[in-house]
Amino acid sequence: xxxxxxxxxxxxxxxxxxxxxxxxxxxxxxxxxxxxxxxxxxxxxxxxxxxxxxxxxxxxxxxxxxxxxxxxxxxxxxxxxxxxxxxxxxxxxxxxxxxxxxxxxxxxxxxxxxxxxxxxxxxxxxxxxxxxxxxxxxxxxxxxxxxxxxxxxxxxxxxxxxxxxxxxxxxxxxxxxxxxxxxxxxxxxxxxxxxxxxxxxxxxxxxxxxxxxxxxxxxxxxxxxxxxxxxxxxxxxxxxxxxxxxxxxxxxxxxxxxxxxxxxx
Amino acid sequence: xxxxxxxxxxxxxxxxxxxxxxxxxxxxxxxxxxxxxxxxxxxxxxxxxxxxxxxxxxxxxxxxxxxxxxxxxxxxxxxxxxxxxxxxxxxxxxxxxxxxxxxxxxxxxxxxxxxxxxxxxxxxxxxxxxxxxxxxxxxxxxxxxxxxxxxxxxxxxxxxxxxxxxxxxxxxxxxxxxxxxxxxxxxxxxxxxxxxxxxxxxxxxxxxxxxxxxxxxxxxxxxxxxxxxxxxxxxxxxxxxxxxxxxxxxxxxxxxxxxxxxxxxxxxxxxxxxxxxxxxxxxxxxxxxxxxxxxxxxxxxxxxxx
Numbered sequence: 001x002x003x004x005x006x007x008x009x010x011x012x013x014x015x016x017x018x019x020x021x022x023x024x025x026x027x028x029x030x031x032x033x034x035x036x037x038x039x040x041x042x043x044x045x046x047x048x049x050x051x052x053x054x055x056x057x058x059x060x061x062x063x064x065x066x067x068x069x070x071x072x073x074x075x076x077x078x079x080x081x082x083x084x085x086x087x088x089x090x091x092x093x094x095x096x097x098x099x100x101x102x103x104x105x106x107x108x109x110x111x112x113x114x115x116x117x118x119x120x121x122x123x124x125x126x127x128x129x130x131x132x133x134x135x136x137x138x139x140x141x142x143x144x145x146x147x148x149x150x151x152x153x154x155x156x157x158x159x160x161x162x163x164x165x166x167x168x169x170x171x172x173x174x175x176x177x178x179x180x181x182x183x184x185x186x187x188x189x190x191x192x193x194x195x196x197x198x199x200x201x202x203x204x205x206x207x208x209x210x211x212x213x214x215x216x217x218x219x220x221x222x223x224x225x226x227x228x229x230x231x232x233x234x235x236x237x238x239x240x241x242x243x244x245x246x247x248x249x250x251x252x253x254x255x256x257x258x259x260x261x262x263x264x265x
Numbered sequence: 266x267x268x269x270x271x272x273x274x275x276x277x278x279x280x281x282x283x284x285x286x287x288x289x290x291x292x293x294x295x296x297x298x299x300x301x302x303x304x305x306x307x308x309x310x311x312x313x314x315x316x317x318x319x320x321x322x323x324x325x326x327x328x329x330x331x332x333x334x335x336x337x338x339x340x341x342x343x344x345x346x347x348x349x350x351x352x353x354x355x356x357x358x359x360x361x362x363x364x365x366x367x368x369x370x371x372x373x374x375x376x377x378x379x380x381x382x383x384x385x386x387x388x389x390x391x392x393x394x395x396x397x398x399x400x401x402x403x404x405x406x407x408x409x410x411x412x413x414x415x416x417x418x419x420x421x422x423x424x425x426x427x428x429x430x431x432x433x434x435x436x437x438x439x440x441x442x443x444x445x446x447x448x449x450x451x452x453x454x455x456x457x458x459x460x461x462x463x464x465x466x467x468x469x470x471x472x473x474x475x476x477x478x479x480x481x482x483x484x485x486x487x488x489x490x491x492x493x494x495x496x497x498x499x500x501x502x503x504x505x506x507x508x509x510x511x512x513x514x515x516x517x518x519x520x521x522x523x524x525x526x527x528x529x530x531x532x533x534x535x536x537x538x539x540x541x542x543x544x545x546x547x548x549x550x551x552x553x554x555x556x557x558x559x560x561x562x563x564x565x566x567x568x569x570x571x
Contacts, residue, residue, distance in 0.1 A: 110521055
């Protein structure tokens with residue numbers, strides 16, 4: 001029984017890894033023509049190309065990182081009180097407000113985007129990084145709120161009351177009692193916010209108006225061409241930051257309370 | 266024991282009510298930033314899009330208010346086929362992901378931490394990277410096709426079945442399964458681990474078969490987790506643009522691709538039609554949420570009614 005489970009796990013891992021195999025080969029391949037199973041010649045040229053300003057990969061990488069970090073920080077600031085209110089407090093209209101906060105991740109942003117663009121143009125934010133960060137908050141705030149609401153639903157506020165009664169200042173209570181207790185939720189919420197912003201193409205495409213150039217824009221443009229080697233190298237590059245973040249937060253993801261929130265819409 | 270005077274009693278009730286309202290006020294205050302941002306961006310964006318679609322405001326000048334954009338959108342011969350394709354992809358991909366994720370979560374339930382780690386692999390992968398991988402794996406000159414050639418299953422790349430940009434959208438479906446099954450399994454594993462095993466042990470002790478125990482005890486306890494995660498996945502797939510644009514059939518196109526095409530059309534007079542199509546797409550998604558919350562609330566009522 002145990003062996004079957006391990007076999008199943010290995011099988012899943014192999015299937016999930018399968019799309020990366022051609023990416024890895026292509027990124028080092030020189031003229032890999034059908035029906036060659038393995039390229040005859042290997043090269044580093046695609047990886048060197050990434051560094052050239054003409055491919056705009058470095059530019060895209062830096063803009064993506066800046067946008068993802070700012071989006072994550074802002075959605076943490078907004079999602080923390082919202083998650084606490086939904087997870088810990090009872091008030092009229094709670095279910096409706098929760099569902100309302102969720103609409104951006106279920107309803108297509110396409111129609112909304114055209115209205116938002118109308119306003120951003122007038123505010124002078126269309127085609128700017130702050131404008132892009134603003135629209136990235138639409139899908140990230142719901143995830144952040146959901147995860148933190150679930151963490152706060154399992155949070156015992158009497159620890160805070162006790163710390164207060166023992167003379168701790170509100171700031172001390174937050175940093176020494178609340179923060180350590182909700183840390184796994186913060187990490188998972190931040191991971192989702194970062195990944196969503198990092199992944200986002202359509203919102204950036206419309207609001208960025210061609211002037212904000214993120215990594216997904218580089219990849220989307222390349223995918224409509226045919227340079228498989230460069231596509232593969234950019235694709236692998238796009239995976240690295242998220243993978244690093246996942247490694248750091250892997251332990252927090254094991255905490256059933258943090259992910260359980262997504263199963264409790 | 267001194268009696269409480271009626272005036273004192275109303276004072277106590279009043280102060281209790283005051284403190285309750287203070288709690289409400291605090292809760293609303295804490296939700297305010299999130300609600301304002303979502304309300305202004307999403308709600309406001311929707312209202313402005315609607316006003317643009319009926320011609321109340323617009324790039325081509327305000328003035329004639331009419332529903333002609335909706336008429337144009339709905340009479341677009343591609344509309345019905347696109348809607349059908351979008352629904353087909355979303356229903357098949359969500360349905361298959363849900364069933365496979367439930368099975369996988371049950372199988373991996375006691376498999377320890379490694380099960381969750383395996384399911385986390387595709388979590389940080391951007392959809393565009395998945396698309397690139399699937400293209401280079403499944404296209405006629407892709408890795409699988411080369412493998413088939415090497416072992417003699419096919420004589421040329423012409424013999425390999427079309428799996429990307431094909432009319433059945435196999436590539437699109439495979440991409441979504443590859444990306445969403447681990448995501449759902451991860452959520453369902455968390456749900457399963459949060460369930461008290463005593464109920465299942467009791468059912469088994471009372472003579473239920475493993476299947477009966479799963480169907481009558483475990484599955485009902487997972488129900489809300491299954492519904493929530495499948496709602497998120499369905500909403501995502503139904504409104505996804507990049508995947509069907511790059512991996513899907515070219516005709517018909519999914520609704521989001523149709524909206525994108527109409528919006529980026531060089532003919533600016535098609536803008537209102539594009540926005541009308543976008544509004545229709547949003548209304549369909551909102552209807553899905555309404556149906557979902559109706560199912561959930563009916564469920565909770567029947568639970569509390571028992």
